Amino acid sequence: MAVFKVKFTKTKRHKLAQILWILNWISVATGVTLFSLGLFLKIEIKKRSEVMAKGEINSVPNMLISVGVIACIINFLGGKICYDCSDTTKFSRWRLVMLPYIVCTFCFTFCILVGALMCYTMRNELEESLYLGLRDAIKFYKDTDIPGRCFLKKTIDLLQIGFQCCGNNGFRDWFEIQWISVRYLNMASKEVLDRLKSNVDGKFLVDGVPFSCCNPSSPRPCIQYHLTNNTAHYNYDFLMEELNIWMKGCRQALLDYYTDIMRSIGLTVLIIWLFEISVLIGVRYLQTAMKSVLLLSDPECESDGWLLENSFVETAKYNFSIIKNLGKANQISTVSEMNDPNMDVQTANYGPENVQSKSIPTAS
Known part of the structure; x- marks a missing residue:
């Protein structure tokens, strides 16, 4: 039994396609927003790179920048698909593309969620990076005559003045x-x-x-x-x-500063994720409704749209069986490759006239 089945008339399908076309173009703007947030965070981290130890702190901005670029591409394609889906004849060109597109979009929205969660879980890595970076920067504060360290005195002084802090911990x-x-x-x-x-x-x-x-x-x-x-x-x-x-120590001051930025970015990314999920659901309904129209071969008829063709349990079992069969297929192909040289050896030993009478082991 289909999950969350909805009945669509021709007018509803047309309106849904138009709304999704507009939402996909809005999603392109949200992709630009994700890219901008990642770039902003990367610049803010770069500003204080002298007092940060090298680590995985750039993973979050890099993730947001990558997701933002992918969002622009995917949603641009989605806008074109939804615009063509308002016409049954044009939909037939995208019929085989829509399901892979939905799967890719689902993976993409999952990446957005991961990026939002990373914004809230980055605090520990950031704190450790600031602790180690500030410790080394303060240690080299006096080395104003040594190349590569001469800038640290100015950096620390401006940091302590700007953030109203003193020292690493105090x-x-x-x-x-x-x-x-x-x-x-x-x-x-x-x-x-x-x-x-x-x-x-x-x-x-x-x-x-x-x-x-x-x-x-x-x-x-x-x-x-x-x-x-x-x-x-x-x-x-x-x-x-x-x-x-x-x-207050500069580590705590900087940690509070970046934590506020990360929380704001994380909240924005979560809102974008919810928006992308709603667009994905709409595209899924449009795809299944138009698929039903093609099966009935009547553009004017009513059609059913759904999120899942079968129940959650049946869908999970079906996907699990596909994965299991793929594993068996790989195992069989591996065994067959191992037996091929043996087959050649037996053919050479017994001659062509004995090959038919001699049983040769094969993979079952």
């Missing part, structure tokens, strides 16, 4: 690395030498942060050095001076 990350270049250290100073010797790795570590960590909303001049020493500054308590520097 401002204390700057306490654990030497972010001041040796070029700007007075090696004749006893204080500098003592600080270098006091560290096992010979690093110049200070309880201070770069100027880009300073909060311009602070009511007092920014305190960059001796942040944890209350006696080094007048009327100062580092536990209470939250406005002095940015407290």
